[in-house]
Amino acid sequence: xxxxxxxxxxxxxxxxxxxxxxxxxxxxxxxxxxxxxxxxxxxxxxxxxxxxxxxxxxxxxxxxxxxxxxxxxxxxxxxxxxxxxxxxxxxxxxxxxxxxxxxxxxxxxxxxxxxxxxxxxxxxxxxxxxxxxxxxxxxxxxxxxxxxxxxxxxx
Amino acid sequence: xxxxxxxxxxxxxxxxxxxxxxxxxxxxxxxxxxxxxxxxxxxxxxxxxxxxxxxxxxxxxxxxxxxxxxxxxxxxxxxxxxxxxxxxxxxxxxxxxxxxxxxxxxxxxxxxxxxxxxxxxxxxxxxxxxxxxxxxxxxxxxxxxxxxxxxxxxxxxxxxxxxxxxxxxxxxxxxxxxxxxxxxxxxxxxxxxxxxxxxxxxxxxxxxxxxxxxxxxxxxxxxxxxxxxxxxxxxxxxxxxxxxxxxxxxxxxxxxxxxxxxxxxxxxxxxxxxxxxxxxxxxxxxxxxxxxxxxxxxxxxxxxxxxxxxxxxxxxxxxxxxxxxxxxxxxxxxxxxxxxxxxxxxxxxxxxxxxxxxxxxxxxxxxxxxxxxxxxxxxxx
Amino acid sequence: xxxxxxxxxxxxxxxxxxxxxxxxxxxxxxxxxxxxxxxxxxxxxxxxxxxxxxxxxxxxxxxxxxxxxxxxxxxxxxxxxxxxxxxxxxxxxxxxxxxxxxxxxxxxxxxxxxxxxxxxxxxxxxxxxxxxxxxxxxxxxxxxxxxxxxxxxxxxxxxxxxxxxxxxxxxxxxxxxxxxxxxxxxxxxxxxxxxxxxxxxxxxxxxxxxxxxxxxxxxxxxxxxxxxxxxxxxxxxxxxxxxxxxxxxxxxxxxxxxxxxxxxxxxxxxxxxxxxxxxxxxxxxxxxxxxxxxxxxxxxxxxxxxxxxxxxxxxxxxxxxxxxxxxxxxxxxxxxxxxxxxxxxxxxxxxxxxxxxxxxxxxxxx
Numbered sequence: 001x002x003x004x005x006x007x008x009x010x011x012x013x014x015x016x017x018x019x020x021x022x023x024x025x026x027x028x029x030x031x032x033x034x035x036x037x038x039x040x041x042x043x044x045x046x047x048x049x050x051x052x053x054x055x056x057x058x059x060x061x062x063x064x065x066x067x068x069x070x071x072x073x074x075x076x077x078x079x080x081x082x083x084x085x086x087x088x089x090x091x092x093x094x095x096x097x098x099x100x101x102x103x104x105x106x107x108x109x110x111x112x113x114x115x116x117x118x119x120x121x122x123x124x125x126x127x128x129x130x131x132x133x134x135x136x137x138x139x140x141x142x143x144x145x146x147x148x149x150x151x152x153x154x155x
Numbered sequence: 156x157x158x159x160x161x162x163x164x165x166x167x168x169x170x171x172x173x174x175x176x177x178x179x180x181x182x183x184x185x186x187x188x189x190x191x192x193x194x195x196x197x198x199x200x201x202x203x204x205x206x207x208x209x210x211x212x213x214x215x216x217x218x219x220x221x222x223x224x225x226x227x228x229x230x231x232x233x234x235x236x237x238x239x240x241x242x243x244x245x246x247x248x249x250x251x252x253x254x255x256x257x258x259x260x261x262x263x264x265x266x267x268x269x270x271x272x273x274x275x276x277x278x279x280x281x282x283x284x285x286x287x288x289x290x291x292x293x294x295x296x297x298x299x300x301x302x303x304x305x306x307x308x309x310x311x312x313x314x315x316x317x318x319x320x321x322x323x324x325x326x327x328x329x330x331x332x333x334x335x336x337x338x339x340x341x342x343x344x345x346x347x348x349x350x351x352x353x354x355x356x357x358x359x360x361x362x363x364x365x366x367x368x369x370x371x372x373x374x375x376x377x378x379x380x381x382x383x384x385x386x387x388x389x390x391x392x393x394x395x396x397x398x399x400x401x402x403x404x405x406x407x408x409x410x411x412x413x414x415x416x417x418x419x420x421x422x423x424x425x426x427x428x429x430x431x432x433x434x435x436x437x438x439x440x441x442x443x444x445x446x447x448x449x450x451x452x453x454x455x456x457x458x459x460x461x462x463x464x465x466x467x468x469x470x471x472x473x474x475x476x477x478x479x480x481x482x483x484x485x486x487x488x489x490x491x492x493x494x495x496x497x498x499x500x501x502x503x504x505x506x507x508x509x510x511x512x513x514x515x516x517x518x519x520x521x522x523x524x525x526x527x528x529x530x531x532x533x534x535x536x
Numbered sequence: 537x538x539x540x541x542x543x544x545x546x547x548x549x550x551x552x553x554x555x556x557x558x559x560x561x562x563x564x565x566x567x568x569x570x571x572x573x574x575x576x577x578x579x580x581x582x583x584x585x586x587x588x589x590x591x592x593x594x595x596x597x598x599x600x601x602x603x604x605x606x607x608x609x610x611x612x613x614x615x616x617x618x619x620x621x622x623x624x625x626x627x628x629x630x631x632x633x634x635x636x637x638x639x640x641x642x643x644x645x646x647x648x649x650x651x652x653x654x655x656x657x658x659x660x661x662x663x664x665x666x667x668x669x670x671x672x673x674x675x676x677x678x679x680x681x682x683x684x685x686x687x688x689x690x691x692x693x694x695x696x697x698x699x700x701x702x703x704x705x706x707x708x709x710x711x712x713x714x715x716x717x718x719x720x721x722x723x724x725x726x727x728x729x730x731x732x733x734x735x736x737x738x739x740x741x742x743x744x745x746x747x748x749x750x751x752x753x754x755x756x757x758x759x760x761x762x763x764x765x766x767x768x769x770x771x772x773x774x775x776x777x778x779x780x781x782x783x784x785x786x787x788x789x790x791x792x793x794x795x796x797x798x799x800x801x802x803x804x805x806x807x808x809x810x811x812x813x814x815x816x817x818x819x820x821x822x823x824x825x826x827x828x829x830x831x832x833x834x835x836x837x838x839x840x841x842x843x844x845x846x847x848x849x850x851x852x853x854x855x856x857x858x859x860x861x862x863x864x865x866x867x868x869x870x871x872x873x874x875x876x877x878x879x880x881x882x883x884x885x886x887x888x889x890x891x892x893x894x895x896x897x898x899x900x901x902x
Contacts (some may be wrong), residue, residue, distance in 0.1 A: 010364035013863070017359050021192040021296060021861045025599045048335065050317040055264075077229035082587040084222035109323045119388065123317065180696045202867055299600035324573030336827070359861075365771050366863050498771050517700065518774060518866040 006074040017088075019024040019110040050108045051124040052148070053081075055099055064142050068096040073116035079105035082155045096142055100154035103129070163290045176203065182520070184213050186204070190287070190314075191531025192523060202516045207276075214535040221327045222527030225485070227253045227327060227462050230495065235321035236480075237497060239532035240280040240473035243272040246325035251406055251471035252484040253327035253512070256464050264452040265329035269344065270408040272325065273473075274438040278349070279308040282474035284528050288358055291525040292369055297360060304352055311341050325461070329455035342446055344375045344438055353534025370425040373439055374511045374523035376420060384510075385503035389430040390527055393423035398475035414441050424526040431528070436484055463490050476503055501533040541829045542839045545662035547731050581654055584806055585799035586616040588852070591714065592802070597805060626791035631694050631705050632646040634788065639692035643796035645685030649779070650803045653678045658732045660820050660841035671732040672724065675811065676717055677768070682804065686768075686775065688784035701784025704867050705775040709766055711874040716762035722755040722761045722889040726898060727791035736819035741900035743818040748898050751889040756816045758882050763808035764855060765870070767801065771862040772870060809851035815842065817851075820844040 024030070036043070045051070058065050068085035084098035113121045131137055140151035182195040192213035195302040198206040206492040209218060217238065221330055222230050227249075227354030234245040261269075286301025296369050309319045315334045316324035360366045362414045376386070378394045391398055401409045417433035419426035479499025504527050511524055540546045549613040551572070555565045578699065590605070590613060597604025607611025630639060655665035657851045666673050685707060690702020700885040724730060726748050738744075745752045775784050786797045813819060822838035824832045838846075892898055 013358075013362035013364055018857060020355060020359050021599045021857065024601050025595065025857070026600055027601075030297070031602050032306070035603070037608075046314040048317040048332075049313060050727050055263065058325070064381075075229070075234060077225050107232055108318065109229075109321075110317065110331070111229060111232070118424050157833060179697065180700075293773065294862055295596070296600050296860050299602065302603060363862060365865055365869075368869050369863060369866060498787070516866055516868065518864075522560075 051126040052123050054124045065118045066096045068094050071115050072112035075111045078105050099142040102137045156240040164186045168234045194530050214532045218536045226490050232323040233315045236529045244324050248473035248480050248482050250481040252469050256469045259456050262453045265454045266408045267445045267449040274441045275308050277476045278438045279305045281431050291521050307345050329460045333454045373424045373519050375423045376511050384506045387500050390504045393419045393426035393430045395420040400472050400479050427526040499533045501529040505529045544660040585802050588802040589616045594704035595600050599860045607765045623795040628791045633694040635692040638688045642685045643793040646682050646800040647796045649681035650800045670730045672730045684825045693788040698785050698787050701775050711885050712762045712765035715878045718886050719755040719759040725893040739818040745816040754885050767804050770859045771864050810848045813847035817847045
């Protein structure tokens with residue numbers, strides 16, 4: 001192809017590219033971004049989304065299902081969980097005395113949830129997990145009202 | 156290249172004025188275009204690159220050492236964080252090594268799911284590569300377009316695997332959980348949606364004469380050099396060497412799938428670009444086949460409670476979006492491996508950069524690095 | 537439509553009369569006029585820069601299928617103001633080994649060059665800060681002082697990357713000025729004058745872009761490409777090649793000095809687009825089609841400065857459209873393009889234009 005031919009192909013390619021961007025430009029309202037935080041009300045993560053670990057309660061009895069077997073602690077790759085247990089004097093079985101979650105170490109891998117035999121754990125759906133201080137990231141999960149509390153005494 | 160001051164007198168294309176000293180520039184660890192935390196020390200004569208030394212290690216996290224401290228199942232989540240753009244494929248490589256060591260058989264449905272996830276990952280990685288290539292060359296818009304399409308794949312991952320980047324979904328024995336109900340519909344919709352966009356990608360960048368001029372003849376990698384350095388993946392195939400782990404040492408469902416492995420012969424940036432664009436098309440075909448033929452059944456083999464790795468060495472190789480990733484698992488009978496070694500495709504690909512960039516301009520460094528498509532965390536582990 | 541909005545030539549005599557009534561002494565009146573014009577120009581250019589930055593961000597956003605600034609003010613209109621305030625509140629860092637005097641001078645050079653050049657652009661009949669009989673050449677010359685600013689910035693920063701950027705800038709801008717000037721002269725041979733007012737007046741019968749057959753359009757395209765290179769915009773923005781040099785010659789500048797470079801760049805875009813509009817598209821002349829009286833009357837409803845801004849804005853939008861579509865050229869490709877393609881083309885255009893102009897072979901001669 002001579003110079004004219006190559007120039008013509010080049011110009012055609014350039015104009016074609018400009019056509020694509022013009023096509024997107026004139027469609028003002030077609031946006032691919034989500035307007036966060038204005039859309040917080042309607043924002044839903046997928047059900048399986050792996051957010052912070054949550055301790056689940058039994059719907060009938062209202063007690064935490066956790067039996068303090070510590071399988072989750074062993075399953076966690078980097079010691080993000082710690083379980084304190086005490087012997088219940090009546091039944092002579094172990095029960096949960098403190099479920100501690102080092103969220104600052106957690107990689108959200110989900111191995112703890114997979115390992116638990118009693119369906120006591122689930123991955124939550126929150127992704128807004130940033131904090132201003134490290135201390136608030138060490139949590140105790142077996143609280144009376146279900147909301148995780150900062151627990152500086154965690155082992 | 157030695158980092159010493161030496162005159163460039165006598166080197167072709169440079170001045171030989173008296174008192175001339177070489178010009179060292181640091182394309183530092185913080186740079187918009189080094190694809191991660193990579194330091195490149197460039198030796199320049201004006202705008203021409205005389206030599207280049209990559210300085211690595213900024214993202215070293217000790218992943219291989221950590222592999223000796225945790226069980227094989229726990230290590231899976233660390234493989235996500237090697238080449239994080241090929242997370243599923245990394246998981247699969249590790250799962251293959253463990254399954255070979257422990258003699259686990261993977262159910263058929265899980266094989267199909269693994270292939271679909273792997274090829275979706277390859278697509279997502281190439282979409283990001285295309286966008287970043289445009290951005291590195293100065294066209295900022297392709298970045299957004301690439302991410303717009305990649306978002307669809309990531310949403311599919313989020314729905315099924317629970318995470319967008321570090322999925323930890325393919326584990327020894329199969330996959331963690333069955334795909335959720337909308338999976339076939341979502342993936343089918345994506346296949347229909349994305350196929351015409353590959354053509355749009357070609358029209359926006361590939362047909363652009365400026366882009367072509369930046370890519371043709373730049374960073375030519377000869378097949379001999381590629382072989383000797385151990386380059387794999389699209390970098391190798393663009394130089395004309397027909398080596399794809401999916402064909403050379405097939406694993407999973409690949410022996411039963413029909414696809415072509417794109418090849419080019421020029422070995423320059425344009426060839427690497429063409430190979431990856433064609434790979435995207437082939438991935439679409441593979442996903443379609445695996446999706447159509449997916450059987451029902453379990454998705455995870457029954458595993459014992461404690462996975463003791465027997466004494467011995469096992470090697471698994473997979474084809475990530477960037478090349479051949481290999482895992483060496485050395486067991487000593489306990490639940491924790493004796494040694495985990497990861498063969499990083501990006502390390503070998505990056506090793507080609509100092510040779511192929513000689514004589515090119517500074518602007519080409521960025522372009523060639525972009526077409527080599529390296530991800531630094533994989534190199535540094 | 538006889539009032540001062542359309543008939544802008546009524547404004548300067550009215551202002552002179554008012555000032556004479558106020559001050560009396562003609563010398564004082566002249567000084568006062570200069571002060572008023574300078575203040576208005578300064579205000580206008582600053583506001584223009586702010587508006588252009590906002591437009592650039594919005595155009596970029598919509599090309600990329602996103603929304604751009606939305607939070608500061610309705611649809612982000614006050615975003616640039618907020619950015620300006622932020623920049624002004626930052627620390628003014630000077631690198632340790634930098635050449636202090638030149639380092640501080642460089643942004644002023646860039647800004648002053650563009651600012652002064654804006655004084656020559658005719659916005660409407662008689663609305664022109666300064667009128668020279670060689671206005672076009674003067675504007676092109678003043679615009680070149682900007683190169684000095686870029687070069688000074690790169691050198692004085694004591695940063696290898698900045699120096700690389702500055703070197704590229706010097707080579708690029710000087711080269712592309714040739715094609716730009718030749719393209720403009722290709723039309724000047726038709727217009728017959730370097731005075732902006734007369735260039736616009738000569739387009740009363742039609743705009744040069746179509747009135748000069750073929751060469752008008754070719755010169756327009758050449759000038760467009762060359763002026764994109766003059767403004768250091770993609771595809772010619774390797775001077776500040778963001779992906780390679782982070783910010784090129786102005787890497788080391790923070791705060792208000794960076795703001796000056798930044799705003800100077802945007803005003804420069806407006807400047808070259810307005811030159812293009814004046815020389816090729818008729819400046820403030822409305823679009824009249826031959827004998828269509830109705831259409832011509834409608835066209836006259838828009839005041840002249842409205843036409844001027846419409847044409848210039850259209851060109852500015854094209855600049856932005858090109859920026860967000862194309863990758864950038866490498867420096868040797870850029871130089872090749874200019875010296876081996878664009879310059880021969882513009883020389884040929886000039887030769888053909890000269891023949892056509894002398895022979896009178898263009899639409900509506902005389």
